[in-house]
Amino acid sequence: MAEAALEAHGGGGAHPETSTGLPHPKLAMWLFLASDCLLFGALITTYVLYRGRSVTGPYPADVFDIPYTSVSSFVLLASSLTMALGVNAISRGDEGRMRVWLLTTAMLGTVFIGGQVYEFTTFFTEHGLSLQRNLFGSTFYVLTGFHGAHVTIGILMLLSLVAISLARRFPTPDHHQPVELVGLYWHFVDIVWIVIFTVVYLIPTPNPPGA
Amino acid sequence: MATVSIPTTRARLLGRPRAKTGLWSWLTTVDHKRIGIMYGFAAFFFFLAGGVEALLIRVQLAGPEGRVLSAEAYNQIFTMHGVTMIFLVVMPFGAALINYLVPLQIGARDVAFPRLNAFSFWAFLAGGLFLYSSFFLGGAPNGGWFGYPPNASTDPSPGMTFYAIGLTITGIASTASAINLGVTIINMRAPGMSLFRMPVFSWMALVTQFLLIFSLPIITVALIQLLFDRRFGTHFFDPVAGGDPILWQHLFWLFGHPEVYILILPAMGIVSEILPVFSRKPLFGYQFVVFSGIAIGFIGFGVWAHHMFAAGLGPVANTAFGLSTMIIAVPTGVKIFNWLATLWRGDVRFRVPMLFAIGFVSQFVVGGLSGVTHAVVPADYNQTDTYYIVAHFHYVLFGGAIFAFFGAFYYWWPKVFGRMLDERVGKAVFWLLFVGFNLTFAPMHILGLQGMPRRIYQYPDGFGWNLWNLAATVGAFIIAVGVLVFLVQAAASFRRPKDAPADPWDARTLEWSIPSPPPEHNFDEIPVVHALDDWWHRKYAEDRGGVIHPVPAGGAEGPGTGHGEAGAGHGILLPSPSYYPILASLGLPLVGYGVMYERLWWLAVLGGLWVAAALYGWALEPSAEEG
Numbered sequence: 012m013a014e015a016a017l018e019a020h021g022g023g024g025a026h027p028e029t030s031t032g033l034p035h036p037k038l039a040m041w042l043f044l045a046s047d048c049l050l051f052g053a054l055i056t057t058y059v060l061y062r063g064r065s066v067t068g069p070y071p072a073d074v075f076d077i078p079y080t081s082v083s084s085f086v087l088l089a090s091s092l093t094m095a096l097g098v099n100a101i102s103r104g105d106e107g108r109m110r111v112w113l114l115t116t117a118m119l120g121t122v123f124i125g126g127q128v129y130e131f132t133t134f135f136t137e138h139g140l141s142l143q144r145n146l147f148g149s150t151f152y153v154l155t156g157f158h159g160a161h162v163t164i165g166i167l168m169l170l171s172l173v174a175i176s177l178a179r180r181f182p183t184p185d186h187h188q189p190v191e192l193v194g195l196y197w198h199f200v201d202i203v204w205i206v207i208f209t210v211v212y213l214i215p216t217p218n219p220p221g222a
Numbered sequence: 223m224a225t226v227s228i229p230t231t232r233a234r235l236l237g238r239p240r241a242k243t244g245l246w247s248w249l250t251t252v253d254h255k256r257i258g259i260m261y262g263f264a265a266f267f268f269f270l271a272g273g274v275e276a277l278l279i280r281v282q283l284a285g286p287e288g289r290v291l292s293a294e295a296y297n298q299i300f301t302m303h304g305v306t307m308i309f310l311v312v313m314p315f316g317a318a319l320i321n322y323l324v325p326l327q328i329g330a331r332d333v334a335f336p337r338l339n340a341f342s343f344w345a346f347l348a349g350g351l352f353l354y355s356s357f358f359l360g361g362a363p364n365g366g367w368f369g370y371p372p373n374a375s376t377d378p379s380p381g382m383t384f385y386a387i388g389l390t391i392t393g394i395a396s397t398a399s400a401i402n403l404g405v406t407i408i409n410m411r412a413p414g415m416s417l418f419r420m421p422v423f424s425w426m427a428l429v430t431q432f433l434l435i436f437s438l439p440i441i442t443v444a445l446i447q448l449l450f451d452r453r454f455g456t457h458f459f460d461p462v463a464g465g466d467p468i469l470w471q472h473l474f475w476l477f478g479h480p481e482v483y484i485l486i487l488p489a490m491g492i493v494s495e496i497l498p499v500f501s502r503k504p505l506f507g508y509q510f511v512v513f514s515g516i517a518i519g520f521i522g523f524g525v526w527a528h529h530m531f532a533a534g535l536g537p538v539a540n541t542a543f544g545l546s547t548m549i550i551a552v553p554t555g556v557k558i559f560n561w562l563a564t565l566w567r568g569d570v571r572f573r574v575p576m577l578f579a580i581g582f583v584s585q586f587v588v589g590g591l592s593g594v595t596h597a598v599v600p601a602d603y604n605q606t607d608t609y610y611i612v613a614h615f616h617y618v619l620f621g622g623a624i625f626a627f628f629g630a631f632y633y634w635w636p637k638v639f640g641r642m643l644d645e646r647v648g649k650a651v652f653w654l655l656f657v658g659f660n661l662t663f664a665p666m667h668i669l670g671l672q673g674m675p676r677r678i679y680q681y682p683d684g685f686g687w688n689l690w691n692l693a694a695t696v697g698a699f700i701i702a703v704g705v706l707v708f709l710v711q712a713a714a715s716f717r718r719p720k721d722a723p724a725d726p727w728d729a730r731t732l733e734w735s736i737p738s739p740p741p742e743h744n745f746d747e748i749p750v751v752h753a754l755d756d757w758w759h760r761k762y763a764e765d766r767g768g769v770i771h772p773v774p775a776g777g778a779e780g781p782g783t784g785h786g787e788a789g790a791g792h793g794i795l796l797p798s799p800s801y802y803p804i805l806a807s808l809g810l811p812l813v814g815y816g817v818m819y820e821r822l823w824w825l826a827v828l829g830g831l832w833v834a835a836a837l838y839g840w841a842l843e844p845s846a847e848e849g
Contacts, residue, residue, distance in 0.1 A: 029409040035334040038409055042401045042435055050439035053473060057447070057458070064464040142456050146464040149456035153447070171838070180842065 040192045044199045047161075051203050054157055055210060058150045063216050065147040069138040071216040076130075083126035084208050087162070090119035091201045098194045101187040109190065110173050116197065117169040120162050127159050151211065158207055161200045168193045236839060238847070239799045250799040252336035253742060257343050258322030259638065264347050265314035271354070272306035273705060275299045277698055280662075284695040286683040296679035297364035298381060302353075304367030305385065308485065309392050310350045312619060315627045316488035317346075317396075320403055320427040322638060326733035326740060327421045329412025329749045334405040336797035337845060342399035344807035349391030352811045356384035366677065368474055371459035371467045375451040380818070386449035387814040393438050393445070394810065400434035403427065412732075414751035418512070421731045421755075422505060425512045426491030429519040433480045433487070436523070441477035444470055453817065468533055475526035483522045485619060486586075487515060489626035490557060493579045496629055497561055499729045500576035501568025504755060507560045514553035514560075521550040531599050532606040540599045547597035554590055558583065573727070574648035578629030581656055585621025589614055592667065607677075610670025616663045628655065628708070636722035640739040641715045647707065654704030661697030665690035730755040743794045795846050802840035809833035 029035060097112030131152070134140040140148045172190060175181060181189075239250035248256060278299050282288040291299060321339065325332055333339050356362040363385035365374035374382045407428045411420070420428075447458040448470065457463035459470050498505045505511060527535060527543040561583050570576070592614040596602045605611055628651070635643050669690050674681065681687055725734040732749060733740070735757045753759045762770050809832035816826025 030411045030415075031409055033409065035405050035409055038405045039335065039401050042404055043397075046397060046401070046435045046439050048439075049436050050443060053440045053443035053476075057443070057469065057473075060466070060469060061464065066462075066464045142450070142454055146457045146460075149450070149458055149463075149465075153450060153456065171841075175842075 261318035340803035345395035353388035422494035423491035575633035589617030608670035613666035658700030806836035
């Protein structure tokens, strides 16, 4: 991907030359994602350290619906494909098709967020799991909530790109760069979800003895 | 920038700021030099506030049973002293110098994202003022600068909520700034300025940006957990519900130890610039100094638990972290010896910047050595939470970082403001600070080893602590006099004519190749770099016998005689000023107050929308356009 970008940007003349050949915004996005890795790293570490240490229920095994969350995870991961197709479309200069794929990506992301909202609601109404209820609730909601906020910001950025494109206000010389940057962000958020889904949902947390 | 070449005439939310001088030009500036100056002034303002807090502490502790402050007030004052000096003074002083100097040193016209740079400054200022507003809104943070729960998570006064939100805001500012400056150094070096031709200050700035990028998110998570515990009833640090206060200590110090190097690496960079210039020799072992800085950056992430030896992590963890802490002393020692070897047989000139640089090296050695004694776990058990620790970190942060920053003020003042600072007054400032500093903090070693604990607001008579506490208080007031003299000198310098030469110290790096103060566009022509210390090599050549000769006039550009001074900067498209950075940053404290008070929840929503609106305006506005 970087090579493609180099080819597209390097000789284009739209950028002042940079020392590495990478455009500034892309390098900045990589540094931001590196920083965000540590943000999720600290949140996930907290969750792992506190796994199984809740002194009251409900416990993870009481609330999780693995098949349901697997489906919404699949939807989110599928959105990485549509995002890549969107980047591909604009790098060929096809703004119309790009809009279609970006809208699809935003829609899939919205389905995932809707699923998360439904899941949180169920956990709360049926099992009484809230932020305050126990340690599991605190760690679970803050970790997945932070991820959900990232996806939501991603959706807003995708919709903004579509709106800017519809208003014909895409900067012409390198109009695929913003799309590429949002793409990097979007893939990153998806990859983080793979880790969260594995650590939080798939690795079973046994109920404490006597619960 | 991506959008540089796009002319726009379309309608938009806000116009383009037009002011070139006056208040509005400063509020909307995106010039890295002006932003650097604003960082410097803001940091100095907080330095005075933190200094007043320090004096209050010393007045209270001057004798036994002090009655100036109540216990509650004392807790707030020592906490805000620490928070201020670390997050609102030393960090932004570093940011001020990095912002101003790095583009000049690497031969760039500005930073990679000029508006983001302005946003970083305003967000930092907003976070700092948010923290200080706590004094008027029910009490300042009172749980120590490291805010250990469960004390910090259960204390009923609002102080530690201000701490959690305020530091999150300054953290956002620092992250944005670190990404921006990191990209600038990696990506905007002048032709020929390979990484290993960069001045050491720029190198240390680069390492610092990486430390910020990787350590700030960790404390952000810890602060958010603390905020949620205090505000929304979560149980992260609540042992009753299975939570663990030790987690905070790990997260905090996993940030907090790299933070120590975030504070000191820019200072080491400054000293590595000043010592060679006033010894008239190249820096001894440039590569070693640079690699030591990088090594410190890496190892800095592996020593955090030495702040927690007394927490009961067990002998294995304590031994491992004791060893890694001793190891990190090695690259620091390498630097010290390189600095000494730079002085060795040099043509040393004891000008004011040089005095501060030598003061830095000597005092930093004292602080470093007492630091190594903390790495010895059994010794540390005796030192933890005593004044010995206070002595140690003031020797590295005040005797180290602040001394280096004062050296930097004297060294770069003519470049930044075009006016020289008086040499005799400067020497008086140095000696006042030097004597005052050592009189204040050297006795604290003794007090600590005698068992005087930190963070006590009174101590009883008869423990043998009276004399040294009194000495420390006298020293603190000598420091205050030194700072006041500097302040008067700095203010008076603005009444002097702007007659500083471009290169008053006969220096080595590119910022001295342009006029003082530099023009808005920095370089008339982007320099092409051929060597380390390029500016020096343009001025001097070495003959076969190794004797240095000035290059005859005409052989190279003299200082300030750049191409076409009259029409200088014509046709160079600079980033345009903008309203959006300051507008976006104003939304952050609104969100903060909204999260703070249950009744004001709508303010958080409003603040969020405010930031979002400003970001949209920002994104749709080209970063540079013809005026």
